[in-house]
Amino acid sequence: MxxxxxxxxxxxxxxxxxxxxxxxxxxxxxxxxxxxxxxxxxxxxxxxxxxxxxxxxxxxxxxxxxxxxxxxxxxxxxxxxxxxxxxxxxxxxxxxxxxxxxxxxxxxxxxxxxxEMGRLITSADNPTVLYVSGGNTQVIAYSERRYRIFGETIDIAVGNCLDRFARIIQISNDPSPGYNIEQLAKKGNKFLQLPYTVKGMDVSFTGILSFIEDAAKNKTLMAEYTPADLCFSLQETLFSMLVEITERAMAHCGSQEVMIVGGVGCNLRLQEMMEIMANERGARLYATDERFxxxxxxxxxxxxxxxxxxxxxxxxxxxxxxxxxxxxxxxxxxxxxxxxxx
Structure with a gap:
């Protein structure tokens, strides 16, 4: 039935x-x-x-x-x-x-x-999962009746980091601050070096957020960098950290599949960076669009x-x-x- x-x-x-x-x-x-x-x-x-x-x-x-x-x-x-x-x-x-x-x-x-929604829509078999949203950041793999957490944020989630920065530079929340940061980042071309905090398979975002918030309020610095440059720099740094810990988990698990889920997983730049890593490992990326x-x-x-x-x-x-x-x-x-x- x-x-x-x-x-x-x-x-x-x-x-x-x-x-x-x-x-x-x-x-x-x-x-x-x-x-x-x-x-x-x-x-x-x-x-x-x-x-x-x-x-x-x-x-x-x-x-x-x-x-x-x-x-x-x-x-x-x-x-x-x-x-x-x-x-x-x-x-x-x-x-x-x-x-x-x-x-x-x-x-x-x-x-x-x-x-489970990601597995249903993409037909991924047993992927290493990067779960990224406003409230969660975790690298996960299945083993013995549990979804095991191999790495996660030790402070705020990546989506929360993006959302809070969007408030600082007064980006619209419609349809979402993360989406609007993604669009603005496409116009940025000057990279600002930001803190990069990876600890094993865990990540930390508060230091990056504090640094870039101060940068956005620095009139001297903002004469050299545009808000689009800051969005570009923030995305590249955050996503590089996420790809690094995901690759480390894949190596640990011997996985040839990686799946991105959660609201931040809609970001096409994150998907692009993850796919580059997956291709270099001979692995396959699974991702969905904003519907799921x-x-x-x-x-x-x-x-x-x-x-x-x-x-x-x-x-x-x-x-x-x-x-x-x-x-x-x-x-x-x-x-x-x-x-x-x-």
């Missing part, structure tokens, strides 16, 4: 609801909370956005899929990690829908959802589908409902991966 899962995602500023049936994406609408240039998104206002748009996005997901609630077999939602208030707002909505429709409810790890890299409901549905069919199908409705809480901190390697071979 086909299994149809609806997934609710809202761990940050994007509210997404997607429907997946046996590995086929039926619908995947989302709505993004956008703030004015120079401002970030706060948890309270982001949660308010999600509550206000929840019904519209839910209706659109069902309409786009050509389905009704009777066609849904399971409800999945983001359990964590993420921002507290937005996570709660979406968890409450998913829990409400599950009870109204009398469907089992599955809490999904956000990071693993990105990986950026936070979305279909990725939650796909991970929920895998979890439900392989480990949770026999759990009682009441037990699943009892476990329908959420958490801001939820490590990738905490989850038992029951749907893959050991």
């Amino acid at each position: 086909p299994l149809t899962v609806i997934g609710f995602e809202g761990s940050a500023n994007k509210l997404g609801i997607g429907i997946v049936r046996d590995g086929v994406v039926f619908s995947n609408p989302r709505h993004t909370y956008v703030t004015p240039p120079g401002k970030g998104f706060l948890p309270r206002e982001t949660a308010k956005h999600h509550r206000e748009w929840m019904l519209n996005v839910l209706k659109q997901a069902l309409t786009d899929a050509g389905l009704t609630h009777a066609d849904i077999d399971c409800v999945a939602y983001t359990k964590g990690p993420g921002m507290g208030a937005p996570l709660v707002s979406v968890a409450v909505a998913a829990r409400t829908v599950a009870q109204l429709w009398n469907k089992p409810l599955i809490g999904v790890n956000h990071c693993i959802a990105h990986i 890299c950026i936070d979305n409901g279909a990725m939650i549905a796909q991970a929920g589908f895998e979890m439900y069919r392989t480990g949770l199908k026999d759990a009682t409705y009441e037990d699943l409902l009892e476990e329908s809480w959420c958490t801001q901190r939820f490590r990738t390697d905490e989850v038992e991966v029951t749907w893959r071979d050991p």
Whole structure:
């Protein structure tokens, strides 16, 4: 029997609801909370956005899929990690829908959802994964029922670094600060040497951010470098660090596949740099576009589908409902991966 899962995602500023049936994406609408240039998104206002748009996005997901609630077999939602208030707002909505429709409810790890969506869309078999977003930066590989973290940021995520720099130079947040930095970087041609902090397979971004923030406020320096030059320099430095730690993990694992997931994974320059490294190793790069890299409901549905069919199908409705809480901190390697071979 086909299994149809609806997934609710809202761990940050994007509210997404997607429907997946046996590995086929039926619908995947989302709505993004956008703030004015120079401002970030706060948890309270982001949660308010999600509550206000929840019904519209839910209706659109069902309409786009050509389905009704009777066609849904399971409800999945983001359990964590993420921002507290937005996570709660979406968890409450998913829990409400599950009870109204009398469907089992599955809490999904956000990071693993990105990986499973990437594997589904690209058909990658067993890749080393670079997961890069506003809240996460990790190099991951699968082993013995776990997605193991080989390297990660020791302070802020790469997406957060880009976002915070965008505020300093007053770049628009529409559609996203990272995207607009990418476009501006294409116009830059003068490289400013920035701190480069790689520690084994871990990275650090706060020193780079502080340095380039000071540079952007230095009138003497800015007479020599344009904002586009700074965006170009920042991207090249950050992405070089990420490619380095990914290659190190690939060498450690003996991997010939590398996959980029997460919102920053949409960046074409990052994909280009990673592909150069992969080609030099005789390896293959797997990446997707903004439909599936950026936070979305279909990725939650796909991970929920895998979890439900392989480990949770026999759990009682009441037990699943009892476990329908959420958490801001939820490590990738905490989850038992029951749907893959050991």
